[in-house]
Amino acid sequence: DTGVSQDPRHKITKRGQNVTFRCDPISEHNRLYWYRQTLGQGPEFLTYFQNEAQLEKSRLLSDRFSAERPKGSFSTLEIQRTEQGDSAMYLCASSLEVLNEKLFFGSGTQLSVL
C-alpha cells in the first residue's frame, strides 16, 4: 500500500496525559500536512512541512501541540497535557511540491480525551 499511513487509528487517553501520533506520507511527497476534524466540521489546517522544514502553523496549534518531521519523511504530532477539547480526528495528508497539487489524506487518528 503506497498511500498515507497513520498510527494509531484510535487513541483513548485521560485528561492531562501526553499523546503522540505518527504519519507516514507517500514516499515521493515532500509536503506533509496535519489537519484536525471535529464532529460536524470540515478539516481544519494545523501545520505543514516542506521536507523537514515546518513552514506554517495555524493559530489553532497551541503551545501544547508540537509537530516534527525530522528527516523529511515521517512526521509526529504530539499533544501535551491533553484536554477534553482536543478530542477530534487528526488527519495527515501529503502532496508533491507542485502548483495546485491535490492532497492525499490518511485515514486519521481518532483521539478521545476522557
Place this chain on the structure above:
Amino acid sequence: DQQVKQNSPSLSVQEGRISILNCDYTNSMFDYFLWYKKYPAEGPTFLISISSIKDKNEDGRFTVFLNKSAKHLSLHIVPSQPGDSAVYFCAASQGGNNRLAFGKGNQVVVIP
C-alpha cells in the same frame, strides 16, 4: 471565520438523478478549488478540482462549475449512484501552497 461555506448540510437523491452541491467562499485570493469525498472512518479522497482561470471542469459523472464573480462553485453528479453516498467537502487554496481551507461538508444519500 469560515472562508468556505457549504449550506444545506444534507441531500437525498434518487439513484440516476442529478446531485447538486453548492459552495461559497469569501476570500477573493483563492485560486484553486477542490471537492473531496469522505466515507465514515476514512480520510477524505480527492474527487475533482478547478483552477480559477476556468469556469468548468468535467471528469466522468462529476462536473464542477466556478462563478468567480459570485464567489460560488457547484458540484454536479450525474447520474447519482448508491456508492456516491458520502460526505462531500468543498476546499480552496491560494498561492500554490496547497494549504486547503475546507467547508463543513454536505451529506449525500443516494436512494436506490
